[in-house]
Amino acid sequence: MIDLVKELKDIKSVGISGHIRPDGDCVGSTMAVYLYIRKNMPEIDAHIYLESPPPVFECIKDIDKVEDPKAGKDIVFDAFIMIDTVKDRSGDAEALYDKAKKRINIDHHITNPGTDSDVNFIVPTASSAAELVYECFDEKLMDTEIAKAVYIGMVHDTGVFQYSNVSPKTLNYAAKLIGYGFDFSTIIAETFYEKTYLQSQILGRVLSESILVMDGKVSVGHIDQKMAKFYNSHPFDYDGIVNALKQIKGVDVAIFMHELPDHKYKVSLRSTDRIDVSEVCAYFGGGGHKKAAGVVMEGNFYDVVNNLTARIEKQYAERTDQRI
Ligand code: 5GP
Ligand code: MN
Numbered sequence: 001m002i003d004l005v006k007e008l009k010d011i012k013s014v015g016i017s018g019h020i021r022p023d024g025d026c027v028g029s030t031m032a033v034y035l036y037i038r039k040n041m042p043e044i045d046a047h048i049y050l051e052s053p054p055p056v057f058e059c060i061k062d063i064d065k066v067e068d069p070k071a072g073k074d075i076v077f078d079a080f081i082m083i084d085t086v087k088d089r090s091g092d093a094e095a096l097y098d099k100a101k102k103r104i105n106i107d108h109h110i111t112n113p114g115t116d117s118d119v120n121f122i123v124p125t126a127s128s129a130a131e132l133v134y135e136c137f138d139e140k141l142m143d144t145e146i147a148k149a150v151y152i153g154m155v156h157d158t159g160v161f162q163y164s165n166v167s168p169k170t171l172n173y174a175a176k177l178i179g180y181g182f183d184f185s186t187i188i189a190e191t192f193y194e195k196t197y198l199q200s201q202i203l204g205r206v207l208s209e210s211i212l213v214m215d216g217k218v219s220v221g222h223i224d225q226k227m228a229k230f231y232n233s234h235p236f237d238y239d240g241i242v243n244a245l246k247q248i249k250g251v252d253v254a255i256f257m258h259e260l261p262d263h264k265y266k267v268s269l270r271s272t273d274r275i276d277v278s279e280v281c282a283y284f285g286g287g288g289h290k291k292a293a294g295v296v297m298e299g300n301f302y303d304v305v306n307n308l309t310a311r312i313e314k315q316y317a318e319r320t321d322q323r324i
Contacts, residue, residue, distance in 0.1 A: 017093035019085035024156025032149035054236035084129035111287030128157035147180035
């Protein structure tokens with residue numbers, strides 16, 4: 001556990017960032033740290049860098065202060081806090097992190113080796129980076145807006161406190177957070193469940209065109225560049241699609257992929273506890289958690305599916321209970 005106030009003692013400038021294509025945990029946890037520093041250490045010149053946060057997070061105070069990492073390229077920060085990721089997945093923020101005098105890494109990914117930083121707070125059993133960020137705070141120094149940002153991070157990485165990464169500690173923290181008094185019900189409805197009409201149409205299309213492979217144990221849905229152009233959609237429009245593919249009865253692993261330029265696919269995997277998708281993704285250079293992981297892979301749709309299913313097959317083959 002680290003105490004953020006102590007870690008930033010005598011620090012004059014701090015940069016904060018997270019991973020590319022930031023999700024709710026990434027936006028919530030980085031914004032919470034930014035707000036906490038602004039409130040309690042106003043003498044520090046604090047900057048938050050993220051690739052454009054999804055519009056649903058407009059409810060977070062000061063989200064308009066988020067800067068493009070390219071804007072900070074000439075700054076050498078006294079400290080840089082990287083949250084919810086290894087530096088390799090932080091896009092243009094990586095260069096800022098590398099140059100900083102003190103590098104702090106707060107993360108909950110099992111695939112993070114903890115070799116990037118001067119100060120590590122990496123706990124793979126934590127439900128979310130937000131849960132760890134909360135542990136770096138002094139409760140007395142928090143306010144409603146900070147609590148709300150932390151809560152959003154926890155909600156998003158736990159699927160509204162449903163996934164098995166939820167521990168008694170997670171719920172205990174959530175209980176304390178809602179005590180700060182924000183409209184948690186509306187936050188969950190509007191940032192987690194609500195979809196635009198376009199997002200709903202895309203979800204419907206991906207599900208109707210999805211395929212089942214490996215005797216129905218693996219579902220695959222995808223969006224190619226042509227489809228993305230047709231809908232004029234962005235990656236944040238695809239949030240939740242992989243979960244819908246995972247809800248199909250009999251499915252152990254859901255694969256959702258969307259095409260990037262240069263013959264690459266961004267792949268998201270979700271699984272039951274029968275398959276460790278972080279192992280599958282790490283094999284191809286990605287990472288994540290046992291039941292939720294991701295990777296960018298080269299090749300066409302069939303190459304990607306074949307490569308992934310080969311690794312999944314291998315895990316089934318290695319299972320000792322033979323319940324295949
Ligand atoms: P998602 O599928 O929602 O993008 O990500 C699921 C989990 O895997 C998240 O915890 C995310 O941080 C991690 N993840 C997703 N894509 C990548 C990737 O390309 N590389 C690594 N290292 N982790 C990823
Ligand atoms: Mn996370």
